[in-house]
Amino acid sequence: MYIEKGSQWNAAELETAAHEHLISPAEEMAKLGTSGGRPMFASADGVYIWDNRGHKLLDGPGGMWCTQVGYNSKPIADAISAQALRLCYNSPWYSLSGPAAELSKRISDFAPGDLNHVFFTTGGSSAVDSALRFVQFYNNVLGRPTKKAIICRIDGYHGSTHLTAACSGRAGNRPNFDLALENVSFISAPNVFRRPKGMTEAQFLDHLIAGFEERVNTLGPDNVGAFLAEPLLASGGILIPPKGYHARILEICRKHDILYISDEVVTGFGRCGHWFASEEVFDIVPDIITFAKGVTSGYVPLGGFVISDKVLSRVSGENAKGSYYTNGYTYSGHPVSCAAALANIEVFERDNILEHVRDIAPYFQEKLQELKTLPLVGDVRGTGLLGCVECVTNPEDTEASEFDKQVALRVDRYCYEGGLIVRPIGSMCVLSPALIITKEQIDEMVRILRDSIVKVQDELKAEGLWG
Ligand code: PLP
Numbered sequence: 001m002y003i004e005k006g007s008q009w010n011a012a013e014l015e016t017a018a019h020e021h022l023i024s025p026a027e028e029m030a031k032l033g034t035s036g037g038r039p040m041f042a043s044a045d046g047v048y049i050w051d052n053r054g055h056k057l058l059d060g061p062g063g064m065w066c067t068q069v070g071y072n073s074k075p076i077a078d079a080i081s082a083q084a085l086r087l088c089y090n091s092p093w094y095s096l097s098g099p100a101a102e103l104s105k106r107i108s109d110f111a112p113g114d115l116n117h118v119f120f121t122t123g124g125s126s127a128v129d130s131a132l133r134f135v136q137f138y139n140n141v142l143g144r145p146t147k148k149a150i151i152c153r154i155d156g157y158h159g160s161t162h163l164t165a166a167c168s169g170r171a172g173n174r175p176n177f178d179l180a181l182e183n184v185s186f187i188s189a190p191n192v193f194r195r196p197k198g199m200t201e202a203q204f205l206d207h208l209i210a211g212f213e214e215r216v217n218t219l220g221p222d223n224v225g226a227f228l229a230e231p232l233l234a235s236g237g238i239l240i241p242p243k244g245y246h247a248r249i250l251e252i253c254r255k256h257d258i259l260y261i262s263d264e265v266v267t268g269f270g271r272c273g274h275w276f277a278s279e280e281v282f283d284i285v286p287d288i289i290t291f292a293k294g295v296t297s298g299y300v301p302l303g304g305f306v307i308s309d310k311v312l313s314r315v316s317g318e319n320a321k322g323s324y325y326t327n328g329y330t331y332s333g334h335p336v337s338c339a340a341a342l343a344n345i346e347v348f349e350r351d352n353i354l355e356h357v358r359d360i361a362p363y364f365q366e367k368l369q370e371l372k373t374l375p376l377v378g379d380v381r382g383t384g385l386l387g388c389v390e391c392v393t394n395p396e397d398t399e400a401s402e403f404d405k406q407v408a409l410r411v412d413r414y415c416y417e418g419g420l421i422v423r424p425i426g427s428m429c430v431l432s433p434a435l436i437i438t439k440e441q442i443d444e445m446v447r448i449l450r451d452s453i454v455k456v457q458d459e460l461k462a463e464g465l466w467g
Contacts, residue, residue, distance in 0.1 A: 006042070006043075011040070011042075011052040011053060014040060014052060015035065015040060015052075018035075018040065019033050019034060019035065020033065024038060025160075039051045039052075039416070040052045042054075044059070044071030044072060045070075045071050045072040046070045046071060046072065046434070046436065047059055047062075047067075047070055047071075047433055047434045047436065047437050047441055048071070049071070049421065055419070056419060057416070057419055057420060057421050058419060058420045058421070058433070058441060058444055058445050058448070059071075059421050059433060059434065060415070060420055060421045060422050060423070060429075060431045060432075060433060060445060060449075061421060061422070061423050061430065061431065061432055061433075062385075062432045062433045062434045062435075063298045064293070064298075065234060065266045065271065065293055065294070065386075065432040066292075066293035066294055066297065066298035067297055067298045067434045068269055068270050068271075068294040068297040068298075068344070068348070068353065068434060068435045068436075069297045069344060069347045069348065069351070069353060069434065069435065069436060070297075070434040070435075070436045071434070073297065073299070073343075073344075073347055075343050075346060075347055076296075076297065076299050076340050076343045076344055076347065077299070078343070079339045079340055079342065079343035080299060080300060080336055080339065080340050080343075082339070083099060083335055083336045083338075083339035083340075084336050087335050088335070088336060089334070089335065089336075090335055091330070092120070092328060092329075092332040092333050093328060097333070097335040097338065098335075099335045099336075099338030099339040099341075099342060100120060100333035100335065100338045102338070102342060103118070103120075103333075103338045103341050103342055104117070104118040104120075106342065106345055107291070107295075107304075107306055108306060110275035110276060111275075111276060111289060111306045112276065112278060112279035112280075112285045112289075113279070113285035113308060114308045114309040114310055115285070115286075115287075115288075115289060115306045115307060115308045115309075116306075116308070116309050117306065117307050117309065117312055118304055118305070118306045118307075119134075119304055119305050119306075119307070119328075119332075120302065120303070120304040120332045120333030120334075120338070121292075121302075121303040121304050121305075121328075121329060121332055121333075122301050122302065122303060122329050122331045122332065122334070122337075123292050123301045123302070123303040124158075124159055124263075124265035124290070124292035124293060124303050125158070125159025125160050125161045125164045125303075126159075126161065126303055126329060127159075127265065127290040127291065127292050127303035127304050127305050128158045128159050128161075128164045128167070128228070128261075128263055128265070128290050128305075129159060129161040129163050129164050130304075130305060130327050130328075131228075131261050131288050131290050131305040131307075132150060132163055132164070132167070132226065132228070132261070133163075133327045134288070134305070134307070134325065134327070135148075135150070135225045135226045135259055135261075136148060136225070137315070137323070137325055137327070138225075138259070138311070138314070138315050139225050141315040141319075141320070141321055141323045142314060142315065144222070146222055146223050147222055147223060147224065147225045147257075148183045148223065148225045149183050149184070149185050149219050149223050149224045149225060150167055150183055150184050150185070150225060150226050150227075150228055151185050151186075151187060151212065151215055151216070151219075151224060151226070151227045151228070151258075152167045152168075152169060152184065152185075152186060152187075152227075152228045152229065153169055153186060153187055153188065153189050153190070153229060153233065153236075154169040154186050154187070154188055154189045155169050155170055155189040155191065155233050155236030155237070155239065156168060156169045156170070156189070156228070156229065156230055156233055156236060156263075157169075157170055157173075157230070157233070157234065157235035157236065158228060158230075158263055158265075162179075162180050163180050165177065165179060165180075166179040166180040166181050166184045167184055167228055169186050169189070169236075170235060170236065172426070183225075185215060185219060187208075187211050187212055187215050188208065188211060189233055189236060189239055190204075190208050190233075190239060190240075190241035190242065190245055191233075191236075191237075191239050192204065192239070192240070192241075192242060192381075193239075193378075193379045193381065193390070194398065194399065201242050202242070204242060205241075205242040205243075205244060205245060205248075208241070208242070208245060209245070209248045209249065209252075212227075212249050212252060213252055216252060216256060216258070221256035221257075221258070224256065224258050225258065225259060226258060226259040226260070226261055227249060227253050227258055227259070227260050227261065228261045228263060229246070229249075229260075229261070229262065229263065230262075230263045230264075230265075230266065230267065231246065231262060231263075231264065231267050231272075231277045231278060231281065231282045232267065232277075232383065232386070234266040234267070234386065234430075234432075235266075235425060235430075237388050237390065237425060237426070237428040237430065238381055238382050238383075238386050238387065238388035238428075238430060239381075240381060240382075240383055244283075246262075246278075246282045246283065246284045247282075247283050247284055250284045250286065259287045259288060259311065260284070260286040260287050260288070261286065261287065261288045261289075261290065261305075262276075262278045262282075262284070262286035262288070262289045262290070263290045264276050264277060264278065264289050264290060264291050265290055265291060265292045265293055265303070266293065266386075266432070267281075267384075267386075268289070268291040268292075268293070268294055268295065269291065269293070269294030269295050269297075269344075269348075270294060270348065270353055270354055270357055270435050271294060271357075271384050271385055271386060271432065271435070272357070272361075272383060272384035272385075272386070273354055273357040273358035273361060273384050274354060275354070276289055276291075277384075281383070281384075285308075287307065287308050287310075287311050288305050288306070288307045288308070288311070289305065289306050290303070290304070290305045291303060291304060291305070291306070292304070294344075295341045295344070296337060296340045296341045296344055297340075297344045297347075299340045299344070300334075300336060300337045300340045301331075301334075301337060302333075302334065302337035302338065302340070302341055304333070351436070353435050353436065356435065356436070357384060357385055357435050360385075360437065360438075360439065360442070361383070361384050361385055363439055363442060364382075364385055364387060364437075364442050365382050365383070365387065367442055367443065367446040368380050368382060368387045368389060368431070368446065370446070370450075371389055371446065371449065371450055371453065374450070374453050374454065374457065375457060375467070376391050376392070376393065376407065376453055376456065376457050376460075376466075377389055377390070377391065377392070377453065378390050378391065378392025378395065379392070382431075385432060385433060385435055385437070386430075386431075386432050387430070387431045387432075388428050388429070388430050388431070389428070389429045389431075389449065389453075390427055390428045390429075391404050391407045391408050391411065391427045391428070391429070391453075392404060392427070393407060393460075393466050400426050400427035400428075401427075403465075404426070404427035405424075405426050405427050407427065407456060407460070407466075408424035408426065408427045408428065408429060409424060410456045410459070411424065411429060411449075411452045411453055411456050412424045412429070412452075414451070414452035414455050414456065415429075415448055415449060415452045418448040418451060418452060419444075419448055420444075420445055420448040420449060420452075422449070429449065431445065431449075433445065
């Protein structure tokens with residue numbers, strides 16, 4: 001039986017099935033029917049994955065920034081199994097479950113300020129989408145039907161629903177899609193590395209804030225519903241804004257009654273050494289925080305948003321005006337997912353995961369910084385257990401070239417051969433390992449990455465393409 005032994009098919013049969021029948025996210029359509037370089041993974045333990053050919057790999061991206069407590073956690077697997085047998089499902093549209101109730105209390109306790117109510121969804125996209133739909137609902141109930149524009153950033157990523165894709169500013173995700181852009185407005189990314197030449201970081205910060213303020217004024221404050229931002233742009237390449245950026249934007253939002261949504265789908269649940277990063281790392285208490293990924297360490301899907309009492313009270317109780325927030329999913333706050341999240345939180349607490357991240361993050365950052373001496377490396381940046389090594393072949397370029405991206409792909413291939421998953425984003429090798437990673441494993445990760453970059457440097461020189 002599949003459950004006891006895994007698949008009875010061999011690796012080649014599984015690959016054939018995938019090639020003939022499976023469509024993957026970000027499928028390169030010209031390569032449909034081939035692996036397109038996409039490996040098939042068979043099993044995992046801790047920070048390691050084995051592919052279906054038996055090759056052992058250190059998981060650099062931590063799944064997709066989500067395998068916080070690592071693979072093969074028995075307490076989480078047991079909790080999933082026990083809840084599936086006790087109550088595998090309840091409809092959240094007309095009933096409650098114990099795990100969802102308990103988890104809403106735990107998350108409210110972790111969240112800053114008066115963010116005390118949780119709306120569960122099924123993942124990150126549905127979390128952000130639901131928060132944005134709440135903004136529409138809120139302003140309609142308040143009798144402000146024009147207050148709808150969402151200001152977001154170029155290079156931000158917020159998901160793959162119709163609305164969250166529209167709010168995602170990464171150029172590569174856009175071709176051939178129709179985007180729901182009528183109420184979406186983009187401002188520039190706080191990309192310190194690529195800031196205009198000659199600008200100090202302090203001037204760049206002023207420039208960014210002025211850009212936001214100007215956008216609010218151009219749109220008209222009565223037409224702006226929300227500012228949507230990751231505390232740091234994760235998929236955009238670990239872009240950490242200059243200190244004070246979020247606080248100054250929040251101040252402008254408060255002045256104009258614009259809701260501030262902090263998208264913590266990546267930064268939440270320990271990635272920066274805290275349950276949430278908004279207040280502890282970035283000094284703000286937003287109106288809404290969205291979360292997903294690390295809430296279950298990736299064992300099962302779950303997401304949601306946590307919202308402030310102050311905001312909620314304006315459209316609930318005696319202020320509800322007969323309204324229903326008719327947004328949700330069959331699997332909102334699925335009891336098995338919530339049970340997994342509760343077990344995940346227990347593992348965090350039992351193993352002092354947040355403290356571990358705070359202890360080991362400086363070592364991780366220091367080791368990554370050592371790569372900066374390599375000629376092919378243009379920038380190294382990061383915080384917590386998030387890091388980015390950006391390949392730059394021509395320092396005069398103002399943005400990553402196609403060649404830079406090809407170079408990162410070559411680095412990725414050598415890393416894979418050497419036993420490390422990197423999954424480059426454009427020209428950037430982004431690392432966000434499971435939070436349980438040890439110093440020895442960080443050494444292993446950085447050694448493989450260094451060796452791979454050196455190999456690519458030598459290869460490019462030999463081919464006369466660079467250097
Ligand atoms: N928000 C951020 C910041 C993300 O990085 C992602 C996914 O990477 C999402 C939202 C969407 O989450 P999901 O893929 O779970 O729908």
